[in-house]
Amino acid sequence: MxxxxxxxxxxxxxxxxxxxxxxxxxxxxxxxxxxxxxxxxxxxxxxxxxxxxxxxxxxxxxxxxxxxxxxxxxxxxxxxxxxxxxxxxGKPTHIENWGNVVAIGGGLGLAPIHHICQGVKEAGNNLTVIMGFRKKDLIFWEDKMQLLADRVIVTTNDGSYGMKGLVTDALKKLIDEGERIDMVICAGPVPMMKAVADLTRPHNIPTIASLNPIMVDGTGMCGACRVTVGGEVKFACVDGPEFNAHEVDFDELMNRLCMFKSLEKVAMERFQE
Ligand code: FES
CATH class of the missing domain: 2.40.30.10 (Translation factors)
Structure with a gap:
């Protein structure tokens, strides 16, 4: 029940x-x-x-x-x-006392980020959370993140709340200001995770992405959730859902997420009839 x-x-x-x-x-x-x-x-x-x-x-x-x-x-x-x-x-997040951790959640990506942040704090890390939304009306769980993190930065695309811009703008600012960042963990839309990985890669900042591929059985049997990481095929449901963001083929993931768009549209139209 x-x-x-x-x-x-x-x-x-x-x-x-x-x-x-x-x-x-x-x-x-x-x-x-x-x-x-x-x-x-x-x-x-x-x-x-x-x-x-x-x-x-x-x-x-x-x-x-x-x-x-x-x-x-x-x-x-x-x-x-x-x-x-x-x-x-799925595999639990591998959490250590890394030092200074920046956790980045875009929209619904805050779901994994919130639970991971609880573990990150329990392990004794200093935690900065960057939460990204399109506009003020879409913000949620800021209060929970404030309770958990040492610092919370909220970004909105239109500047209606917090810092105007994307989560990567906030992360870039921290990097440009010379802050020591020992680990970045991100979850959210695929383009956002790709942009985070592209930003941290040249600085050699270890980065974990929590992926959100299509899933069916969730037990490694169907192959629906396959992603390419470091040139190898992985099943996000059993090998992940978190991977080294610098090795994830985000373009392939994006294409696979769009595979059933037309069928999903038809199903939605029928549901609304
Ligand atoms: Fe089927 Fe991962 S959801 S293999």
Missing amino acids: YRIVSKRELAENVDEFVIEAPLIAEKAKPGQFVIIRTTAKGERIPLTIAEKDPEAGTITLMVQRVGKSTFHLSCFEEGNILKDVVGPL
Whole structure:
């Protein structure tokens, strides 16, 4: 029984679900994800665990309404039951006391980043979080990040809140100012992660990206989530979802994410009829 304990809209098209899943809440580690189905015939939706509460037996997930399945999920309310929640899946983030860590989350990328940041702080790191959004209305979880991090920088593309520009502008400023950065961890849209990797590579700043490919089974059997890292094929669901960002073929990942766009459009139109 995966009961929805609470649901709230965080921003336009983004919902936060707290779900009763005691075994997952007990075992989940930063970086791991679950795959949920709303109904027996529902599509599998991979979602990173943004937060867990082992005492309450709950996990927190963020969902962006991007297609039929996520729109269907957004129709679920507090008290409703999800068909299944499988997890925790994927490898936990390898976390050490690196020193000065910059964690970068773009939009929904804040889900993995929040959980990872909890681990980063527990390991004794100094943590700067850069959160990027298109505009002020889309910002969420700034309060949670403020509680967690030593410093939070919010960027908006239009300058309606925080620093005007992209997360990479904020990161570049830190680098240009000569700050020592021992590790960068990023999650969000693929172009954002690619830009972060391109920025840190010449400075030899180790960089981890939490990837978000299409997933089906989540157990390494179907190959849907394959990505190329350092010239080798990896399955994000079992080998990742985090990889050395300097070695990820982001262009291939972007192409693969667009593969089913036309079919997704048709499914969405039928759902809305
Ligand atoms: Fe099927 Fe990773 S989702 S192999």
